[in-house]
Amino acid sequence: MTQATLAALRAGELRGATQLKLACDLQAFPPEIFTLADSLEVLDLSGNALHALPEDLHRLRRLRVLFASGNAFTELPRALGCCDNLEMVGFKGSRIAEVPAASLPPRLRWLILTDNAIETLPEALGECPRLQKLMLAGNRLRALPDALARCTALELVRLAANRFEALPPWLLQLPHLAWLAMAGNPLTAAREAQVRDDGSAVPAIAWTQLQVGELLGEGASGFIHAAQWRRDDGVSEAVALKLFKGGLTSDGRPESEMAASLVAGTHAALIGLKGRLVGHPEGREGLVLTRVDAQWRNLAGPPSFASCTRDVYAPGTAFDAATVQRLASDVAAAMAHLHARGLVHGDLYAHNVLWRAAVEDGDGAAAPARALLGDFGAAACAPAQLQPALQALDVLAFGRLLGELLAHCTQADALPALAALREDCLRPDPAARPRFEAIARRCDG
Structure with missing residues (x-):
C-alpha cells in the first residue's frame, strides 16, 4: 500500500480493518495504527526505515502476524515479546545483530530472520513450544542454542549461508523436522565448489546459442524464460532458461542451488537439465532446462499463514488410485536418484512437484499420470557422515506428501500398501524410517 493508505488511516477510514500494509518510507511507527487495536491481526511494515517499535505494541491485542522486513533495526524489538497472540514474526534483511530473549512472543510459531547479521540466538528460544518454522539463512551463526532441542514441534529450519562447520546432533533427531536447508556453510562449501568448478558435470551452453523469449515465471532465486537453443548439430530445440538473480533467498544462495542442480543430473522424474549457461553478457549464471508444456501444473500451492508448513491444495482436488500410485512412484524414484x-x-x-494427468497419445494409447520433481533451492551436497540422518528428513517429508495424496484420493481404501508406507515414513525416530531405495520399490508395489 502507499501513502494514500496512511492518509486513510489517519482519517479514520480504516476502522475495523484486520490487515494493514504501510510502505511509505516511515521513520517511526505511526501511532494511528493503535486505532485498529480491536481488529488488526496482520501488520506489514516492510520496506520502510524503522529502527524501533513502541513499547506498548501489545495494545494491538489481536495481532497475530507482523512483518517488518527491509528496515533498519539492529535488534529484534523487545516489544514483540509482550504480544500475547503474536504467532508469525518476519524481519528479513533488517540489519538485526541481536535477538534478546525478551523479544520472543509466547505463542511464536513462525520466525523469519533471514539475511541479517545474527551471530548467536538466545537459549530462551527453547521456551517456544509452538515453534514450527525457523528461517535463519544468511546470518553469521556457527551454532544453535542447545535449548532449541526442546522445540519438538519444529518442522522446517533454514540454516543455509551461515558459518556452520557442523550441525548439532539433536537437530537431526527432532521427531517432526522434515525440511532443512543447510547448504552454503563451511560443512558443504568444499563439495559445492568442486561441483561448480567441474566443467564436465553437464554440457556448457553458450549464451549466443540461445534465443531468449517470454518470461514463463519467477521464483525466489531466478527468472524462467522460454528460449530456443541452437544445438551444436544445428537443430533448434525449445527449452527453458533459468537466470539466477544472484541474491540470498530464504532457502540459501543461488550458487548452492547451482551446485545441487549439477549434482542432481538427469532422471525421468526430474525436470530435465540440458546444460549450464556460459558467456552471459552480464556474467549471470543460469541453467538450460527441458521446457514442459501446459499439461504440467503444480501439484499444490505453497503453505499459507494459517497452514504454516503445509501446502495448500486447490478446492476440489481429487485423484484416483492409479494417479496417486504413479505420482508417489515418480517422486520416490527421483528422491532415490x-x-x-x-x-x-x-x-x-x-x-x-509438477504433475500431468493421464492422457492419450496420438495413437489413442493411454499414457499414465506422471510427476516431475524440481526446485533445488534448499538442496545440499551432504557430507557423507550426515547423509543417513539428513536423508531421513526427506523421507519424513515424503510421508507428509504421501499422506496428502491419500487424503485427496477418491479410492484411498484401494491403496493399503501406500497407507502402510506413509506410516513407516512418518515414524518419529528418524533411524526407523525406510530409505528411498526401498520406498521406490514399495511404491511400484
Whole structure:
C-alpha cells in the first residue's frame, strides 16, 4: 500500500480493518495504527526505515502476524515479546545483530530472520513450544542454542549461508523436522565448489546459442524464460532458461542451488537439465532446462499463514488410485536418484512437484499420470557422515506428501500398501524410517 493508505488511516477510514500494509518510507511507527487495536491481526511494515517499535505494541491485542522486513533495526524489538497472540514474526534483511530473549512472543510459531547479521540466538528460544518454522539463512551463526532441542514441534529450519562447520546432533533427531536447508556453510562449501568448478558435470551452453523469449515465471532465486537453443548439430530445440538473480533467498544462495542442480543430473522424474549457461553478457549464471508444456501444473500451492508448513491444495482436488500410485512412484524414484548421488532435497513439497494427468497419445494409447520433481533451492551436497540422518528428513517429508495424496484420493481404501508406507515414513525416530531405495520399490508395489 502507499501513502494514500496512511492518509486513510489517519482519517479514520480504516476502522475495523484486520490487515494493514504501510510502505511509505516511515521513520517511526505511526501511532494511528493503535486505532485498529480491536481488529488488526496482520501488520506489514516492510520496506520502510524503522529502527524501533513502541513499547506498548501489545495494545494491538489481536495481532497475530507482523512483518517488518527491509528496515533498519539492529535488534529484534523487545516489544514483540509482550504480544500475547503474536504467532508469525518476519524481519528479513533488517540489519538485526541481536535477538534478546525478551523479544520472543509466547505463542511464536513462525520466525523469519533471514539475511541479517545474527551471530548467536538466545537459549530462551527453547521456551517456544509452538515453534514450527525457523528461517535463519544468511546470518553469521556457527551454532544453535542447545535449548532449541526442546522445540519438538519444529518442522522446517533454514540454516543455509551461515558459518556452520557442523550441525548439532539433536537437530537431526527432532521427531517432526522434515525440511532443512543447510547448504552454503563451511560443512558443504568444499563439495559445492568442486561441483561448480567441474566443467564436465553437464554440457556448457553458450549464451549466443540461445534465443531468449517470454518470461514463463519467477521464483525466489531466478527468472524462467522460454528460449530456443541452437544445438551444436544445428537443430533448434525449445527449452527453458533459468537466470539466477544472484541474491540470498530464504532457502540459501543461488550458487548452492547451482551446485545441487549439477549434482542432481538427469532422471525421468526430474525436470530435465540440458546444460549450464556460459558467456552471459552480464556474467549471470543460469541453467538450460527441458521446457514442459501446459499439461504440467503444480501439484499444490505453497503453505499459507494459517497452514504454516503445509501446502495448500486447490478446492476440489481429487485423484484416483492409479494417479496417486504413479505420482508417489515418480517422486520416490527421483528422491532415490538424488540420495544415491549424495544430494538431499531439503524442500520436498507438493508445490515443488509438477504433475500431468493421464492422457492419450496420438495413437489413442493411454499414457499414465506422471510427476516431475524440481526446485533445488534448499538442496545440499551432504557430507557423507550426515547423509543417513539428513536423508531421513526427506523421507519424513515424503510421508507428509504421501499422506496428502491419500487424503485427496477418491479410492484411498484401494491403496493399503501406500497407507502402510506413509506410516513407516512418518515414524518419529528418524533411524526407523525406510530409505528411498526401498520406498521406490514399495511404491511400484
